[in-house]
Amino acid sequence: MTTLTTADTKKDELRLLINSHHPMLSVETTEEDRFEALLADVALEMDIPFFRWSVTTGLARFHGEPLYNTDVPEAALSNMALIAGDAIFLLKDFARYCENDKICRRLRDLSGQFRVARRSIVLTSPSIELPQELECDAVKFNFALPTADDLMPGVKQVLTESKLPIELDANGLRQLARNLEGMPQQEAIRELRMCVLSRRKIDAGLLDAVLEAKRLAIRSDGLLETIRRDHSFTDIAGLGRLRDWVGKRKSAWTPEGQKFGLVPPKGVLITGVQGCGKSLAARSLAGEWGYELARLDAGALYDKYVGESEKKLHKALELAQRLSPLVLWIDEIEKAFASAGASGDADAGLSQRLVATLLTWMQEREPGVFLAATSNNISALPPEMLRKGRFDEIFFVDLPSREVRSALFALHLKKRSRDAAQFDLPKLAAASNGFSGAEIEQSIGAALYTAFNQKQQLSTEILLVELQSTQPLSVTRAEDVSAIRTWAKSRATPAD
Numbered sequence: 001m002t003t004l005t006t007a008d009t010k011k012d013e014l015r016l017l018i019n020s021h022h023p024m025l026s027v028e029t030t031e032e033d034r035f036e037a038l039l040a041d042v043a044l045e046m047d048i049p050f051f052r053w054s055v056t057t058g059l060a061r062f063h064g065e066p067l068y069n070t071d072v073p074e075a076a077l078s079n080m081a082l083i084a085g086d087a088i089f090l091l092k093d094f095a096r097y098c099e100n101d102k103i104c105r106r107l108r109d110l111s112g113q114f115r116v117a118r119r120s121i122v123l124t125s126p127s128i129e130l131p132q133e134l135e136c137d138a139v140k141f142n143f144a145l146p147t148a149d150d151l152m153p154g155v156k157q158v159l160t161e162s163k164l165p166i167e168l169d170a171n172g173l174r175q176l177a178r179n180l181e182g183m184p185q186q187e188a189i190r191e192l193r194m195c196v197l198s199r200r201k202i203d204a205g206l207l208d209a210v211l212e213a214k215r216l217a218i219r220s221d222g223l224l225e226t227i228r229r230d231h232s233f234t235d236i237a238g239l240g241r242l243r244d245w246v247g248k249r250k251s252a253w254t255p256e257g258q259k260f261g262l263v264p265p266k267g268v269l270i271t272g273v274q275g276c277g278k279s280l281a282a283r284s285l286a287g288e289w290g291y292e293l294a295r296l297d298a299g300a301l302y303d304k305y306v307g308e309s310e311k312k313l314h315k316a317l318e319l320a321q322r323l324s325p326l327v328l329w330i331d332e333i334e335k336a337f338a339s340a341g342a343s344g345d346a347d348a349g350l351s352q353r354l355v356a357t358l359l360t361w362m363q364e365r366e367p368g369v370f371l372a373a374t375s376n377n378i379s380a381l382p383p384e385m386l387r388k389g390r391f392d393e394i395f396f397v398d399l400p401s402r403e404v405r406s407a408l409f410a411l412h413l414k415k416r417s418r419d420a421a422q423f424d425l426p427k428l429a430a431a432s433n434g435f436s437g438a439e440i441e442q443s444i445g446a447a448l449y450t451a452f453n454q455k456q457q458l459s460t461e462i463l464l465v466e467l468q469s470t471q472p473l474s475v476t477r478a479e480d481v482s483a484i485r486t487w488a489k490s491r492a493t494p495a496d
Contacts, residue, residue: 010143014042017139018088023114024107024138026095027124031184035124035143036090043088048118051083052090059089073097077106086118095128104131111137127311145322146185148177154189155180162196167203179211182218182323191217211292218294223301224316226294226323232287236277237407237437242270242395242495246288249392253289253325253367265392266362267371269333271378271492272397273481274473275438279331281397281495282372286327291370294320295329298336301354309350310357317361324368333373334380355382362390379487395495396488399474399481400437404496405429408440409463416444416458424460431467434474443467 017025029035036052040062043050050062058070059079070076073094080089097103110121111134123130123138130138155177159166168176180188191213196202199209215226233243245268251257252264268285270278286293296316301309320328330336337355362371371391375381378394386394400408406429410420432440444458447466451458474481488494 010038011042011045013141014039015046017141018042018046018048018118018120021115021118022120022139023111024134025120025122025141026128026130026138027122027141027143028126028128029124029143030126031143031145031186032092032124034146034185038143039088039090039122046118048086048088049083050088050090051080052092053094054092073100073103074106077103077110080121081110081113088120088122090122090124093125094123095125095130098131098134104133107134108137144318145182146188147322148174148181151177151180151185151188154185155192158189158193158196159202162202164196164200164202167201168206172204172207175207176210179207180214182319183214187217188214218319223297223312224294224319225297226292227283227329229286229291229293231280231284233281233284235411236280236284237411238400238404238496239277239281239397240496241493242268242281242397245393245395246285250289264367265370266365267328267373267391269373269375269378269386269391269394270397270495271375271394271484271488272495273399273436273484274376275436276397276399277437278374278376278397279329281395282327282329282331282374285370285372286329289325289327289370291325291327292323293327293329294323295331296320298330298333301336310353313354313357314361317358317365320369321365324366325370326368327370327372330371330373332376334375334377337381337385352382355385359384359390378492394492396492397495398485398488399434400440401496402429402433405432405435405440408437409444412441412444416448418458423463427460428463428467431464435467435470435472436474439470439472443470446470 040050051059053059053076055071058066059076060066067079070079195209195213218224218226249265252262270281272278301312320326337351406425409425409428413420443466447463448458451462
């Protein structure tokens, strides 16, 4: 069976658009060379002359000499009008000149003429903003990042050129290419080459090295941060219902589960009292399923330019889809989208547009990205985000019970190399009534400082003194905690 790569499907899309007599295409991409090669292949297969233009070289037929004086945008358009028959014109970074009245008008004239033949103008740039007059003529073409199949030839070339023994089998090579997904092709190949040269080995360890390099590369973009998968539910006490829910749905991605008719879950919204493990639970989902984990920085979405915020969110969600299977974690989601529940005057409707973008993606996305969102104030979210079907389940994480508090003390004492059996856990659990998991952890940290200062070993008595001197959030913000609990009583599923 033949496997279609992204290049194959994109060729089909381009061929269809050109055959449909679309006069103008706009393509936002940083991979100029890869797209140009794709477009050149399409032109060759369709037997259509292919021209390209840049301000430094002017207008030239592919592999031909540039026409004289066509480095001036207006002159290039005039020459394009004189070229008879079918043709494809690739104009690099041309959108910036479209604000000029004459150039804008000339492009509109050409669009009208090009509608009667297979003549298309293709505008490329990392970011394209066209005047409103041209928007109606230009069709946006989504040129996605390369898949593992697209990257595989480059991966094999790098490994062969290294002249090092290749200790990876076919599945290992496939996983190596898979670990590079989510980056532009040239960047992915550079990162792979750097990892190979620094390690001087092509073994299973290269898979982790490449994954870490990708995390650092994507993190520099500032919007989507890939996070090391270092948590699972073994790091959490309690949350029995949530654990059970996650365990049951793990099989939805297996061939057996899909054959049985199981539909992969879309996501969960975890709300509750602050400090009770909502974020840790969201992160632990990735560890339980063995998926990659990425955090969407909602605060970095907002941009001062109109339309840029929505574009950033769309780009981040597209990247998340490319990294699938992935758990996409949005921490304190209300901070990004709370204003959407108001009239929209607070931010000129920006939050509402961001919510619309997110909801459309949640509704239409392909399986493979699981959304794990947390919220401290769920009532601030717009109601359309909470309706049934957006999230598979809304879980409420309450203050830990006495049994869970005992388990939390044991867990955190073990993390600090202390034998939990040497402590009176039932007594500590009773003294910490109303404490959150974070407050229990903090009390152990503070008690360690006290014990070290007194030149003693950490003991139950020192911990009890520390607990008695601490006022938990359930006391200092009793009204808020009560309100959260009241809201969740009939609207959310208890996580424990």
